[in-house]
Amino acid sequence: MNIAIVGTGYVGLVTGTCFAEMGVNVTCVDIDERKIQKLKEGIMPIYEPGLDDLVTRNVKAGRLHFTTDLTTCLDEVEIVFSAVGTPPDEDGSADLRYVLEVARTVGQNIKKHVVLVTKSTVPVGTAKKVRAAIQEELDKRGVNIEFDVASNPEFLKEGAAIKDFMTPDRVVVGVESERARKLMEKLYKPFTLNGYPILIMDVPSAEMTKYAANAMLATRISFMNDIANLCERVGANVDNVRKGMGADSRIGNRFLYAGCGYGGSCFPKDVKALVHTGLENGYHMQVIEAVEAVNEKQKHIVFDKLQTAFNGDLQGKTIALWGLAFKPETDDMREAPALVVIQELLKAGATVKVYDPVAMDECKRRIGDVVTYCKDMYETVIDADALALLTEWKLFRLPSWAIIHRAMKSHVIVDGRNIYDGEELKELGFSYSRIGQK
CATH class of the missing domain: 3.40.50.720 (NAD(P)-binding Rossmann-like Domain)
Known part of the structure; x- marks a missing residue:
């Protein structure tokens, strides 16, 4: 054929x-x-x-x-x-x-x-x-x-x-x-x-299926991020909430992980297009509009936590970022939370050092040399005041925290993907914050 x-x-x-x-x-x-x-x-x-x-x-x-x-x-x-x-x-x-x-x-x-x-x-x-x-x-x-x-x-x-x-x-x-x-x-x-x-x-149903599927997945992510933000305020642990929800066979456990927002080539674009299609046809997609609004707000949460850690003053601070791509196993940075975090850090007067195993060239193509590109994950933390995880690449999962502690100037960790053990890091002398838990 x-x-x-x-x-x-x-x-x-x-x-x-x-x-x-x-x-x-x-x-x-x-x-x-x-x-x-x-x-x-x-x-x-x-x-x-x-x-x-x-x-x-x-x-x-x-x-x-x-x-x-x-x-x-x-x-x-x-x-x-x-x-x-x-x-x-x-x-x-x-x-x-x-x-x-x-x-x-x-x-x-x-x-x-x-x-x-x-x-x-x-x-x-x-x-x-x-x-x-x-x-x-x-x-x-x-x-x-x-x-x-x-x-x-x-x-x-x-x-x-x-x-x-x-x-x-x-x-x-x-x-x-x-x-x-x-x-x-x-x-x-x-x-x-x-x-x-x-x-x-039929053709219209096939066209709609794609948008409906992506909008549902985006909805689950934004819903869980909304729940995570409330968990922080009421003293709950979003990981426990996720497990309790996911054990319900009607819900399942996929796409219920809290984090610093979704990006990529599909979800942001498709959510916007579905909202626009609704408006074109005289229908207000209220849930989908809320999904987009929550996600855009969530992309700022890592910056907000960094700012809180330094009492609102990031001027002159050196911030290390692990991960640039919107998700692991890709170099795609379309609508990536990293772009929002970098922009806000620079605007606040911080120096930004970054590392991603495959998205460095793509980042340079998009924003140029306004950040320092490091050769590996450990170079980023040398003399850094804080480290923020933005993409949960496998190589970031089990770092040598002893090396990192010695290399950093201050010891602030912001976990934008909730992959680290907060109790362990606190015992090692780090100030640790994550999404959805005090």
Whole structure:
């Protein structure tokens, strides 16, 4: 089976590579010539564990190809996946210019039936716009060529994307015709053979499923952060509360960890887009708006705790930060709490030293040299007045606290991810604070 994937960002590259691994002949398309050239050389544009080996293996096997021109493969493919970016506009709506550009390219060049599948996260109703864009180009050409538009939202966690794709909880596919349904079932047959469910539905429902799923996960995070902040004020321990809640089979224990807020490429953007979709349709998404408001406030909590530790005066203090990426196993810093913390510390007159195992270059690209980039986690704490954990990378879980205590000037620890034993640190002479416990 021959398919094309337009867009070699996080979703597109993982999707194309994993389909190739399952035996599909895949052409990945991107207008960025430099990125395509690097991919041909085996250089990955993103950090995702295991992806570089998978790309190399499938390129060598002749199942994975890269090009800058979609038209070179349109005659050969049965399905085209659109995995281009949908960045948020200022009003929170998803920017669909790239999605519609792909649709117009398809309409301008197809000579036979093709299914254009939207893989990017797009608002409900996008498929209608995509269909209209293709049909408009066919009308301009004066030709009558059958085509289908489908929705196949991604549910990939950064840092575990390959596993998520190869062993999915479910595959959601929205179609408009029996022909499109059969093609999508054929493409995903290897997954059904392994017992992973494919949920076939109408296109608007598939589009909404992605937003609803991400909004629910974001809601659980913000809910737990709200509970954690109240726990601090009433003398409760949020870890105990989480365990008590999670033991209820109706609730479960996933996404109930308090922390310094969520970030990344999905939750912030999708929550904003869902709020905007509600407003466009005359409906006020009160719960989802609250989820976003709580999260934005939560990103300030580490700074607030640092400020409290130094009686409101951070001028001239040196603050060490462990972790920059919004979560472990990725270099993604989109909407990362670290960006908020750094900005506030600098504004307060502090000197900031940072370390992250993979996101240092991304941080430098985003904010330049306004912070000191350290070679390892221990260099950050030399002469530091405080240390704050922002990303729970595994290498941060069991540090040598004796070394850290000797290296620091003052001994303030702010645990933004609640991974340390506060009693142990206090016994070692640290002033320790976390989220959701006094």
